[in-house]
Amino acid sequence: MQVIDAQKFKTRDATSYDTVTAQFDHFTEQLTSSLAARMISLAEIKQTDSVLDVGTGTGIVALQAVNKIGETGKIHGIDLSEGMLTAARAKAEKRELGQKVEFSQMDAEELKFEAEKFDVVVSLFALLHFPNPLTALKEIYRVTRKGGRIVIAVGSSPPLFSVTGLTHRLKIFPDVLRRSRGKQLVAPKFLDSLVERHLPETHESEESHLASHSHNRTQSVSALVEAAGFKVLQTDWQGHQAELETPEEFWEIQSTFSSISRKRLSHASSEKVELLREEFFGQCRAVQAHGGNLVYPFAAFYVVAEKRG
Numbered sequence: 190m191q192v193i194d195a196q197k198f199k200t201r202d203a204t205s206y207d208t209v210t211a212q213f214d215h216f217t218e219q220l221t222s223s224l225a226a227r228m229i230s231l232a233e234i235k236q237t238d239s240v241l242d243v244g245t246g247t248g249i250v251a252l253q254a255v256n257k258i259g260e261t262g263k264i265h266g267i268d269l270s271e272g273m274l275t276a277a278r279a280k281a282e283k284r285e286l287g288q289k290v291e292f293s294q295m296d297a298e299e300l301k302f303e304a305e306k307f308d309v310v311v312s313l314f315a316l317l318h319f320p321n322p323l324t325a326l327k328e329i330y331r332v333t334r335k336g337g338r339i340v341i342a343v344g345s346s347p348p349l350f351s352v353t354g355l356t357h358r359l360k361i362f363p364d365v366l367r368r369s370r371g372k373q374l375v376a377p378k379f380l381d382s383l384v385e386r387h388l389p390e391t392h393e394s395e396e397s398h399l400a401s402h403s404h405n406r407t408q409s410v411s412a413l414v415e416a417a418g419f420k421v422l423q424t425d426w427q428g429h430q431a432e433l434e435t436p437e438e439f440w441e442i443q444s445t446f447s448s449i450s451r452k453r454l455s456h457a458s459s460e461k462v463e464l465l466r467e468e469f470f471g472q473c474r475a476v477q478a479h480g481g482n483l484v485y486p487f488a489a490f491y492v493v494a495e496k497r498g
């Protein structure tokens with residue numbers, strides 16, 4: 190679905206996180222840490238670098254990147270959601286990071302920084318939230334110094350014709366069989382499909398065009414990074430699967446991480462949500478009673494690029 194009013198879309202996206210910040214931080218600390226670590230390793234951050242984290246959320250990447258910089262280095266995280274930024278600032282304060290990290294409310298498509306300010310720009314799981322991702326990437330290009338490096342990562346299935354893709358498909362084959370026998374429920378597809386059925390009426394798009402277009406974003410994201418002016422140096426993909434023990438956790442993770450479910454549930458009447466929950470928990474318990482499981486597969490596709498001098 191095309192995003193019609195970009196400003197409205199951005200406000201709705203940012204505020205949808207404000208009420209689920211604690212759950213988001215809980216799951217992201219548990220699941221996203223290793224993906225953030227891979228991003229930081231690909232970014233090759235040096236002690237004196239000035240680093241920007243775009244769509245920082247609760248600061249998972251920014252707060253890990255701090256370990257790479259010295260006294261003269263600096264990390265700046267930006268996000269539109271005040272709730273996410275409050276959580277990020279609280280974590281920085283608890284870890285006594287002082288002046289090394291700063292978090293600001295800012296639109297990725299309109300960065301309030303001078304040109305060439307940053308040596309490194311990173312962004313994990315944020316690009317698909319921007320209604321105009323190319324505008325954001327051009328802004329990232331403007332604020333990156335010549336010779337500087339960026340690492341942009343989005344959720345995606347692996348590159349189709351690659352060893353990684355083939356290995357992944359072989360690895361998940363037993364799960365595909367379990368699913369076809371009704372012995373596995375997969376997030377966020379499971380909740381999203383119930384939401385589509387119980388809460389179909391929406392006049393707004395929950396996802397950007399780039400997010401809703403395809404689950405394989407490997408080519409489109411690399412092409413956008415090039416279109417913004419960068420030279421792509423390398424790409425990488427990492428995928429994992431978490432198994433959720435209880436239907437309650439399975440509900441929490443999907444209603445937090447899925448943009449469709451998070452936004453639609455927050456606007457639905459309590460009666461409709463109650464009916465949906467009944468069906469959700471009923472199906473989860475039925476699958477578990479037959480020896481099935483509840484899983485959340487998650488993955489990042491990384492594009493590493495350089496601003497040529």
Ligand SMILES: C[S@@+](CC[C@H](N)C(=O)[O-])C[C@H]1O[C@@H](n2cnc3c(N)ncnc32)[C@H](O)[C@@H]1O
Pocket residue numbers: 199202203206217221243244245246247248249250267268269270273295296297298312313314315318319
């Ligand atoms: C899925 S979260 C990722 C957060 C964090 N990078 C992580 O991996 O945990 C996407 C983040 O992008 C932020 N965001 C969405 N649109 C934005 C925009 N136009 N400018 C800046 N941040 C935005 C959201 O508020 C949210 O915190």
